[in-house]
Amino acid sequence: MIGTKSDSLVAKKHTIRTARDDNAAQRREHSKRHHQKLWLPDQPGAWAMALFPAIGGIVVGGVSWRNVWLTAAWTLCYCFQFSAARWLGVRAHEAKDVRKRHSTIYFVPAAVYLIITAIVGIPVFVFAPKLLWWIPAYAVLAVLSFWAAWKRSERTLWGNAVAVIAAGGMALLSASLGSRFFVPAAPHERFTSRLSPVLAPNSAAATDPNSPAAVAVYQSNPLPGPHSAGLAQYYFSSPLLPKAGVIAALAFILTEYASVLFVKTMIREHGHVGYYALSIGYHVLLVALGFTSPTLLRAASGLALPRSTFASTLLWGVPTVILLLRATIFPLTHKRMKPVHIGMIEAATSVMNLVVIALVLI
Structure with a gap:
């Protein structure tokens, strides 16, 4: 009897100790994930939208140490924007006691990324001084981005448009520093x-x-x-505005904003008829643009695509139809899809867009 009670007591102590160990492990894992989220954006789709245009510019413009360096600096800049936007959001909207604690937590990554970005980014302008022409444009985009963060409007249509234009423009900058054009x-x-x-x-x-x-x-x-x-021919043949880089930037901007509308109809605005109609209308225009752009570009002086009009039309037109089908079918599901599944769909279509844009322009 005594032995049975003793064994029962030992088992209870072991169970309590195991539960404590499990709780401690869970707390450590949670703390680790929280620490990672402070320093790294945790959305794969956002990473793809931020970096794929720059990578596409490398492919279109030709690999060089300049555009690889620029892409590395842009990656750090994206991390800085992510951290700074969270810090601004806390400063603007949290209660005073929470603001003081969280402000310090978010300020440190933002400050570190700012310093590292400056160290890595400034030499790019030294070795490619014509990039200085783009500082005013990106300064305006940065102000709008941080204003959106201050107002907590990053997820609005205009806030998303600012992010998409900034990321898409990197295709042009990256291509202009490539071995084909620099x-x-x-x-x-x-x-x-x-x-x-x-x-x-x-x-x-x-x-x-x-x-x-x-x-x-x-x-x-x-x-x-x-x-x-002509002015158009002169400037589009210059290192700042290579023809293929301009077209790549516009293509990335248009397709990435289509992704923005699609994701909204899948998560935040799932079931919202107005957003669904807006998304479908935008995708229909994108399809029309995909099938007509090669002809329009060939008709414009000095802006013809490297491939034949027929091949370019197929390469751009068919993927836009796929994007339209995606935007039409998936939002009609009555039950919301898990974000991870939406992210997988976005990753697949982002890779498709990158490959197609590169195939048309090289």
């Missing part, structure tokens, strides 16, 4: 590097772009500019 800063170097295949291999102009012979060739044959060509 050229040296000195004008006579640009000229001789483009003409080097047709110059005499052993000539001074071909071997040394800084030589008097190279400078003389450049001065006697200046590069095309607004004085000798």
Whole structure:
């Protein structure tokens, strides 16, 4: 009898100890996940939307150390924006006692990311100074993004549009620094590097772009500019606005905003007739654009796609139909899908968009 009671007591103590250990493990795991969420965005779909345009720009423009470096800096910038937006949201809306505690928690990652982003990002502008032309545009987008965070309007249509434009524009910046489009800063170097295949291999102009012979060739044959060509042709052929980069940026912006509307009809606005109609209408316009863009671009002077009109039409038109079917069918489910499943659908279509945009432009 005594032995039975003793065994029962030991079993109870073991059960209590096991429960305590399990609770402690759960608390440690929860603390670890919470710490990770402070430093890293926890939405795979958001990562894809932020980084795929920059990666697409690398593919379209050609891999170079400049656009890889730019993409790394952009990744850090995205992490900074994520942390800073949460800090601003807490500062603006939490109660005073909660604000003081949470403000410090969110401020540290934002400050660290800001410093690291500056360290990594500033050299990009040193080695590619023409990127400085984009600072005003991205400064405006940053102000709007942080204003949306302060007002807790990041999930609104205009707040999402700001994020999509900023991410999509990276396709253009990344492509402009690629091996296909980036050229040296000195004008006579640009000229001789483009003409080097047709110059005499052993000539001074071909071997040394800084030589008097190279400078003389450049001065006697200046590069095309607004004085000798249409403005559209001149600027779209410049390193800042490579044709393929512009088209890639527009394609990413349009398809990513379609994803924004689709996700809204699946989660926050599931069952909302107005948002569903808006999403379907946008996707129908996207389909029309997908099938007509190659013809329109070929008709525009100097903006023809590398592939044939028929091939480009199929490559862009068919995927937009897939996006339309996605936006039409999935939101009609009576039961909301789990976010992880929606994320899987988004990941698949994001990869499809990246591959298709690259195939059309290279």
